[in-house]
Amino acid sequence: MPEIPEISAGDTAWVLVATALVLLMTPGLAFFYGGMVRMKSVLNMMMMSFGAMGLVAILWVLYGYSMAFGNDVGYGLLGSPTEFFGLAGITADSISGAIPTFVFVMFQAMFAIITVALISGAIADRTKFGAWMVFAGIWATVVYFPVAHWVFAFDSDGVTGGWIANNLGAIDFAGGTAVHINAGAAGLALALVLGKRIGFGKTPFRPHNLPFVMLGAGLLWFGWFGFNAGSALAANGTAAVAFLNTVVATAASMLAWLLVEKIRDGHATSLGAASGVVAGLVAITPACAAVNIVGAIAIGVAAGVLCAMAVGLKYKLGYDDSLDVVGVHLVGGIVGTLLIGFFATDAYIADSKLGLFYGGGAELLGKQAIAAGSVLAFSFVVTAIIAFGIEKTMGFRISSEDEQAGVDVRTHAETAYEFNDAAYGGSFTKGSGSSVNVTAPEKEGAPA
Amino acid sequence: MKLVTAVIKPFKLDDVKNALEAYGINGLTVSEASGYGRQRGHTEVYRGAEYTVDLVPKVRVEVLVDDDDAESVVDVIIKSAQTGRIGDGKVWMIPVDSVARVRTGERGHDAL
Numbered sequence A: 001m002p003e004i005p006e007i008s009a010g011d012t013a014w015v016l017v018a019t020a021l022v023l024l025m026t027p028g029l030a031f032f033y034g035g036m037v038r039m040k041s042v043l044n045m046m047m048m049s050f051g052a053m054g055l056v057a058i059l060w061v062l063y064g065y066s067m068a069f070g071n072d073v074g075y076g077l078l079g080s081p082t083e084f085f086g087l088a089g090i091t092a093d094s095i096s097g098a099i100p101t102f103v104f105v106m107f108q109a110m111f112a113i114i115t116v117a118l119i120s121g122a123i124a125d126r127t128k129f130g131a132w133m134v135f136a137g138i139w140a141t142v143v144y145f146p147v148a149h150w151v152f153a154f155d156s157d158g159v160t161g162g163w164i165a166n167n168l169g170a171i172d173f174a175g176g177t178a179v180h181i182n183a184g185a186a187g188l189a190l191a192l193v194l195g196k197r198i199g200f201g202k203t204p205f206r207p208h209n210l211p212f213v214m215l216g217a218g219l220l221w222f223g224w225f226g227f228n229a230g231s232a233l234a235a236n237g238t239a240a241v242a243f244l245n246t247v248v249a250t251a252a253s254m255l256a257w258l259l260v261e262k263i264r265d266g267h268a269t270s271l272g273a274a275s276g277v278v279a280g281l282v283a284i285t286p287a288c289a290a291v292n293i294v295g296a297i298a299i300g301v302a303a304g305v306l307c308a309m310a311v312g313l314k315y316k317l318g319y320d321d322s323l324d325v326v327g328v329h330l331v332g333g334i335v336g337t338l339l340i341g342f343f344a345t346d347a348y349i350a351d352s353k354l355g356l357f358y359g360g361g362a363e364l365l366g367k368q369a370i371a372a373g374s375v376l377a378f379s380f381v382v383t384a385i386i387a388f389g390i391e392k393t394m395g396f397r398i399s400s401e402d403e404q405a406g407v408d409v410r411t412h413a414e415t416a417y418e419f420n421d422a423a424y425g426g427s428f429t430k431g432s433g434s435s436v437n438v439t440a441p442e443k444e445g446a447p448a
Numbered sequence B: 001m002k003l004v005t006a007v008i009k010p011f012k013l014d015d016v017k018n019a020l021e022a023y024g025i026n027g028l029t030v031s032e033a034s035g036y037g038r039q040r041g042h043t044e045v046y047r048g049a050e051y052t053v054d055l056v057p058k059v060r061v062e063v064l065v066d067d068d069d070a071e072s073v074v075d076v077i078i079k080s081a082q083t084g085r086i087g088d089g090k091v092w093m094i095p096v097d098s099v100a101r102v103r104t105g106e107r108g109h110d111a112l
Helices: A007-036 A042-069 A102-125 A127-154 A163-166 A176-194 A208-230 A237-265 A270-287 A293-310 A313-317 A325-341 A363-393 A400-405 A409-414 B010-023 B067-081
Strands: B002-008 B029-036 B043-047 B049-053 B054-067 B089-095
Touching: A007 A042, A007 A102, A007 A208, A007 A270, A042 A102, A042 A127, A042 A409, A102 A176, A102 A208, A102 A325, A127 A163, A127 A176, A127 A363, A163 A363, A163 B002, A176 A270, A176 A325, A208 A237, A208 A270, A237 A270, A237 A293, A270 A293, A270 A325, A313 B029, A313 B043, A325 A363, A363 B002, A400 A409, B002 B010, B002 B029, B002 B067, B010 B029, B010 B054, B029 B067, B054 B067
Parallel strands: none
Antiparallel strands: B002 B054, B002 B089, B029 B054, B043 B049
């Protein structure tokens, strides 16, 4: 007789917390990105993350979860969009592993949200908010949901999952391919379709608030424990290993990035520290349950050094990936995914796959490369098609006049900061609240 | 009357204010400014991208004085704002036709 699955209170409690932690990463990302743009674009930058939180959460419960974790419709490419449409058939008694299915649904929802939000860093300062929302919905549907199926849907009793997780058997514990390579490749495609910002490579685009960037990096690191250790979907030893490596690799990456800066530019910068933290987090994501601390340090150092070099490529190659989604997430994701092929070990978790350095030969490395390459190519091509479609129909980019005036005031009718009361005088002209009784003054002598 | 205007290093503002007060100046106007002279700007590096920032933060101090005091006030400012290093700033004066105190309507010397 098959064992009747039971809910583990401990596992459920941990994954509930982990889910909330992963949600917090997206506002964290909004601060990380928001601090890096100029003062006139910070609200639009943060709104692209918040917009993803709203839209992708709804799409996920409508059909996203079903497309990712429904029974496979063929070749491990896609889950059935109708099986769990509107979460049909799932109740409070439904169980996935040892946690309620609803908890698993929400945990995975947060991954979908942040992956979409990550892309927005490539198109700072110049994006129509409406076009971004349309893009976010289409991209989540035709790129993220299928790729999440490829990578995260494992075969189980009578349910067939995705091809990377099962047929290929590559290791991606928490989303180096599905989240970071996916978002990074999409960011590159978007940056190419939208084109450079006015003044790119000539005028300085200085980060307007580096403490925001540091705050965002801190929130991301904090939330990332939910992302990585939560991906064990249990409060167990695997979660502990993931947690450990998430600290070690990230620390190593930050130090490595700062060292590169000190040697190359003469100064260790705060933006470098924040960037090194994120690069390390990205790279350890797929590997956090596959390596020991030696592997974690190696992955962290490699990510810190390579990403610190990669962020300069956009000036040489002439694409305006504004906040380095490519340099950090694509490159960091590839570094972490490929290095698993070298550093995977069974030192901490018994019966794990072995990499090249631990007697496993080159087989795993080959699988890792196929997984990374497939997600990269799929995401880049499909994103480019979506972006072209939006650009040709509704337009993706704001007018150059709006771009110079600032996307915040032109697109959202807001400005982030008020430094000087006197310089910001004005009068109340229209309100929609019923309790406020204000008569708007007539506009005097509008210039002809 | 003269309007003495000084553009100085921001961290010297307190010294200049104290020195002017000691000299007997009762009021002044301060505003944040930015600019460059021989000092030019400085370099900032973000993710390896190096920017030359031309405009350096400065403070502009404006004082209205009697003709007789003008040269001494300039000296007071120079003495108190000087570090001897490049970028100490400039002081200049221009003639002022008339000054009025808003509260009382007094004119000229009485308004200072």
